[in-house]
Amino acid sequence: MESVDEFHQLNLDQRILKAISDLNWVKPTDIQQAVIPLVFAKKCLIVHAKTGSGKTAAFAIPILNDLLQEKQFAMCQSTSVVVLAPTKELCSQVASNIKCLCKYAAKSISSVDISTGHDTDQIKPLILENPDIIIGTPSRLMKVLRSGILSLKDLRCIVVDEADLIFTFGYEDEIRDLRSYLPQKIQAILMSATLDDTSKVIRRYLVKNADWVRVELPDEAFLPGDSQLTQYIISAEDNDKYAILIALFKLRIVRGKTLIFTNSVDRCYKLRLFLEEFGIRAALLNSELPVKSRSHVIDQFNRGLYDYLLATDESQADHSTSNNEGGKKSLKKPRCRDVEYGVSRGIDFQMVSNVINFDFPPTPILYVHRVGRTARADQMGTALSFVSKLEESRLADVEALLNPAGAAAAAKSGVASEKKDFASSIFRPYQFRLSEVDGFRYRAADVMRHITRKLVREARLKEIKIELLNSERLKGYFQDHIPDLEALRHDKPLKHVAQPHLKDVPDYLVPPSLKALMPGSCHSRKAAERWKRRNLHTDDKSTTSYVNLKKRLQIKHKQARKRKSQNPLFSFGRKKSKVG
Structure with a gap:
């Protein structure tokens, strides 16, 4: 795989390149360089990359680019892409990322996050418009499909983000039932920071008789190295x-x-x-x-x-x-807890x-x-x-x-x-x-x-x-x-x-080695006084305690202007205002 130094080398649409520039993304990450060409080639992928490596953009950029090209010749509006995620928070984030990448193509590409609504009737008007991209949890997607307001007959790609969590959150039945609503030939992409045997089951449910390509960078660690991430423990x-x-x-x-x-x-x-x-x-x-x-x-x-x-x-x-806290305590868990909640993943x-x-x-x-x-x-x-x-x-x-x-x-x-x-x-x-x-x-x-x-x-x-x-x-x-x-x-x-x-933290509670760092402590006040005397060139503590260098210069210039305006020698040649 050749190294790509800039996004424009990937032959992307100018509208997407402009959105990427607004996001201040300088160059594709390693995983993006590996995944984007394979998505363009319509391969079914299993992508394993560490957290924070840019996996969402790795599948979103090529998918959006393909949609923009297909829109030029499309005869009717239909749903082409489905993105599944195990939690509502992750769905919201994926929807936000897609919205940012579509900043200059909002009129051409439409997307709907169906995970946020509690009632199908709330999002029904949006779904009936056949948005290009549907984002949601498996349970929400199946609820919409069973209601008959969404058709996936023209679906071309399905993405499962954090794939190893899909079964963990209890979505196995939904993934199995989803197969009957999908076309025979589609592109499937499974993304996760940690892949296990779950991916094999999902592959069998979503796409049959497909050639899968596994993308995993060599020597890929779970977390960044010591030069970037420092891990401490306190006993x-x-x-x-x-x-x-x-x-x-x-x-x-x-x-x-x-x-x-x-x-x-x-x-x-x-x-x-x-x-x-x-x-x-x-x-x-x-x-x-x-x-x-x-x-x-x-x-x-x-x-x-x-x-x-x-x-x-x-x-x-x-x-x-x-559960390590015993059966009695587990019975007290609130019924209103959202099983599709998650913040530590993705x-x-x-x-x-x-x-x-x-x-x-x-x-x-x-x-x-x-x-x-x-x-x-x-x-x-x-x-x-x-x-x-x-x-x-x-x-x-x-x-x-x-x-x-x-x-x-x-x-x-x-x-x-x-x-x-x-x-x-x-x-x-x-x-x-x-x-x-x-x-x-x-x-x-x-x-x-x-x-x-x-x-x-x-x-x-x-x-x-x-x-x-x-x-x-x-x-x-x-x-x-x-x-x-x-x-x-x-x-x-x-x-x-x-x-x-x-x-407030009293001075006697602060360890001696940290007293100079505490605001308001006697050590920090003395250090501030020394700095002001050294930089303001005065020993007048009553003024240096409250007037910094910039303020002092402003007062000095104001006083000079006042003296100049009061000096009659500077009044010659000044235009007199007309009276009457």
Whole structure:
């Protein structure tokens, strides 16, 4: 395969090239270089590529380009492409990506995301127009097909994104029944970051007697290398996790947009209430919230309105592992949970600097997809995972998947887990002495005593009621009032902060090595005074404390103009204003 340095070498339509330029995509990724020519050749593909490598664009660009060419000679409007994804969030993202690539061809290509509507009647008018591209979950697609309002007789291509999750979310019956609605000869594309035996079953259901081409880059790793992604672990029990997390945030050790994962909805609300007590506001994502609200939260997080986003991926966790909390507790799961929810798989969170596993994921694959939300494309990222003694076996499973050689060496040496040698490991121990933040431990323990199960339950009910109202507004009113949509936020406090003093960090709680970095500390004030005296050339502390260099120059110029206007020697030759 020849290397392609620029997109125009792929002979794409000028409208698509212009849209790609607006997205600031400089050159095709490795997987795009491999997949795009094969899609043009109408091959049935099984594509395996790591998360964040540009898989969506790899199939969307050639498909859209073919549609634009076929439109020149098409006699009637028909649905030519179906894109299936296991979650509503992923469907929304695929629809958004296609919309961006069709920016300059919106009049020629139409697409509809059928996963968002609760009632088929809501999207029936759009489907009856036979859009070129249908995007949705398998269950939603089958519901539309059984209603008779959609025909796939002219279908040419079907794409299954995150194919290995299709059966995990319980869509096997839908995929099997879908075969009867498809033409005999179509192009099928299966995309995923991790492929298993599921792909073989899907291939048999969708297309029979086809020659499949497997696309897998050589030496393809699950996650970016150490030069791009740094993976840390902190050994901490449950009670210490809260204190360490708040210390990392309040001492500004962790900076930038941060995605924090927990394993349950209750845990997520508990953590949000805890952070609110310390004046840290965070948005929240879980399966109980309406899909419109979830999509809006992701959009606002990507645009930088929130620095912290708390998320659960309990849908994937429930499917991939057995419930470890006992039967009684599992019966209390809310009935309103959306089984088509998922944020750790496929969702393109933009410019995420850090991913924090507050609860260590139950499976290695779930770890890969959580951490894969950062260090995407060519960006740098950091992953920080809290690991308790009960979770050390999970950590070993992740190490065995991502670093088989290092895991084998550690097993051969027989070193105890508490004396683990990290020289051959992909993980680095986070150098954090808990003794230096004892003050935070006492404060965290005091706050946690007030966050009871009743308070968490009330917070969940309040949040759901608010988001249901927001979701209805998002469907109607906000579509015509964009400024109000921009003002709608999802990180409002769930309760009144009863202890406002917790927002500030006293100087005695700050470790000596970090005092110079803390805003408002005596060390930072003294450093600022030294800088101002050195740069403003004055010893007058009363003025240098409040007037920076730019302001001082503005005042100096204003005073000079005033003196000039008051000097009669500068008034000669000035035109006098006419009186009367």
